[in-house]
Amino acid sequence: MPQQNNIPILHISELNVWYGKNQVLKNLTFDVLSKQVTAFIGPSNSGKTTLVRCLNRLNDLSVDFRHTGKILFKGRDLYAPKINTSEVTKQIGMIFQKPIPFSKSIYDNVAYGARMDGMKDTIQLDDIVEDSLRKAHLWDEVCDNLKSSPDILSNGQQQQLCVARALAGNPEVLIFDEPCEQLDATETPKLEAIVQNLKTQYTLIFVTNKRRQAARVSDVAGFLYCGELVEFGQTEQIFTNPNDKRTEDYVTGRLG
Amino acid sequence: MNRSNLLYNVIAIVILALVLFMFWNFAASTSYVEGKITSGGVVIDTLSTIYGYLYGMIPICCVLILFSLAVAFYLEEWLSHRSWQYRIIERIIAIFACIPSLVYGLFCVYFIVVKSQQLSYLTLTIAVFFLVVPVTIQTTQKVIQGVDISVREAAYALGANRMRVIRDHVIPNTIPTILVGIFTAISRVLAIAALFIVICGWKITESNSIHSFDIPNNVIVLLLSALLFSVISCLFEKKKSF
Numbered sequence: 158m159p160q161q162n163n164i165p166i167l168h169i170s171e172l173n174v175w176y177g178k179n180q181v182l183k184n185l186t187f188d189v190l191s192k193q194v195t196a197f198i199g200p201s202n203s204g205k206t207t208l209v210r211c212l213n214r215l216n217d218l219s220v221d222f223r224h225t226g227k228i229l230f231k232g233r234d235l236y237a238p239k240i241n242t243s244e245v246t247k248q249i250g251m252i253f254q255k256p257i258p259f260s261k262s263i264y265d266n267v268a269y270g271a272r273m274d275g276m277k278d279t280i281q282l283d284d285i286v287e288d289s290l291r292k293a294h295l296w297d298e299v300c301d302n303l304k305s306s307p308d309i310l311s312n313g314q315q316q317q318l319c320v321a322r323a324l325a326g327n328p329e330v331l332i333f334d335e336p337c338e339q340l341d342a343t344e345t346p347k348l349e350a351i352v353q354n355l356k357t358q359y360t361l362i363f364v365t366n367k368r369r370q371a372a373r374v375s376d377v378a379g380f381l382y383c384g385e386l387v388e389f390g391q392t393e394q395i396f397t398n399p400n401d402k403r404t405e406d407y408v409t410g411r412l413g
Numbered sequence: 414m415n416r417s418n419l420l421y422n423v424i425a426i427v428i429l430a431l432v433l434f435m436f437w438n439f440a441a442s443t444s445y446v447e448g449k450i451t452s453g454g455v456v457i458d459t460l461s462t463i464y465g466y467l468y469g470m471i472p473i474c475c476v477l478i479l480f481s482l483a484v485a486f487y488l489e490e491w492l493s494h495r496s497w498q499y500r501i502i503e504r505i506i507a508i509f510a511c512i513p514s515l516v517y518g519l520f521c522v523y524f525i526v527v528k529s530q531q532l533s534y535l536t537l538t539i540a541v542f543f544l545v546v547p548v549t550i551q552t553t554q555k556v557i558q559g560v561d562i563s564v565r566e567a568a569y570a571l572g573a574n575r576m577r578v579i580r581d582h583v584i585p586n587t588i589p590t591i592l593v594g595i596f597t598a599i600s601r602v603l604a605i606a607a608l609f610i611v612i613c614g615w616k617i618t619e620s621n622s623i624h625s626f627d628i629p630n631n632v633i634v635l636l637l638s639a640l641l642f643s644v645i646s647c648l649f650e651k652k653k654s655f
Contacts, residue, residue: 242574253566253567257563326571
């Protein structure tokens with residue numbers, strides 16, 4: 158059992174989300190505790206991605222997006238009128254389903270966030286790039302090819318590069334939105350190992366529709382079904398002794 | 414076609430008709446006279462004046478291209494695609510862009526040479542505006558729309574703001590295709606300029622009772638330049654990254 162940290166870094170209360178007239182999240186309330194892995198599981202179209210995109214305001218890009226309820230990040234309302242969206246997204250990083258390296262060198266990809274903050278000192282940048290690539294377990298594989306294009310990397314390595322790039326921005330929360338969806342069986346355990354190592358320093362939110370993966374990587378899990386947070390609690394309890402029949406059906410494979 | 418689309422198209426067509434009407438009135442009534450075709454001996458001077466104007470149009474053309482790019486980026490990056498302003502502007506641009514450049518050229522020749530026999534930077538700017546701006550805006554819009562949304566999201570997720578995303582991702586990914594649009598527009602302008610000079614030359618020849626008219630060398634140069642720009646735009650199109 159991992160050491161518990163009871164400080165909520167994210168507090169979500171009565172969150173409802175609509176895309177146009179379609180309500181995709183219904184009255185969600187939960188806390189995300191710091192330095193833990195919180196997994197959200199559920200079948201496709203249950204609202205997992207919508208939920209995590211609300212947390213770093215990526216949903217703002219959708220014209221139809223509308224929400225009610227509160228999302229507090231360290232006590233500050235993420236959707237307060239005067240909040241700086243760039244500051245929010247900087248502190249709440251995200252890894253997407255598909256690896257999305259930029260059309261820059263491996264080094265420039267990782268240094269992107271630091272350069273955006275105005276850092277120009279090459280020694281400091283070198284340190285950040287090396288440290289981030291080490292945390293993403295990629296340094297040994299790319300240390301001789303830092304100036305190469307990410308195209309030389311495999312799919313899994315590109316996803317690791319995206320993790321390194323997000324870490325270089327020094328976020329407090331890192332969201333993994335089905336990061337293993339396009340990885341093969343040999344690459345998935347590597348990413349899971351990275352997640353396990355990172356949870357001592359970062360708060361991680363992990364979205365997946367693979368039940369076993371959620372059971373392996375997370376400390377806390379939430380089951381979303383049709384936009385509703387059916388159950389939220391310790392991963393062990395969710396998978397071994399769920400309170401709701403739908404959760405039981407999902408974790409045993411009868412649903413979804 | 415639903416009712417709102419029909420309404421927007423009607424509005425766009427009305428605006429197009431108004432612009433053409435204003436252009437007609439302007440070309441017919443302006444009192445600014447320069448390089449007017451009069452009698453023998455003025456032929457060469459008049460053509461020189463036209464060439465002078467055409468060279469003078471180069472910086473104006475550059476400004477119009479920059480204006481087009483700014484409008485395209487504003488429409489795609491700032492204005493909501495569902496807003497009525499976007500819908501109307503998009504339809505107006507689509508209508509102006511789909512009109513063949515020859516039509517603009519013939520309008521230009523008719524109003525400036527045949528009807529008013531007057532030449533000014535303003536009339537030429539209006540002509541070049543319609544030749545360059547709609548095509549450049551439309552090409553730029555399409556290519557901006559083609560930028561992978563996931564790249565934008567990845568940059569936003571790292572804390573990039575809109576300007577940063579445009580600078581680091583949209584512009585580098587779109588430059589080759591934007592250049593294709595610009596070169597195509599310049600090629601249209603050069604071809605029309607050549608047509609304009611030829612018709613001016615004929616008009617001058619006719620007004621001076623000269624029965625033979627040699628196509629000026631500059632026309633050949635303009636046509637060759639138009640061809641060159643078309644070729645360059647094709648090359649860019651083949652080399653563009655996506």
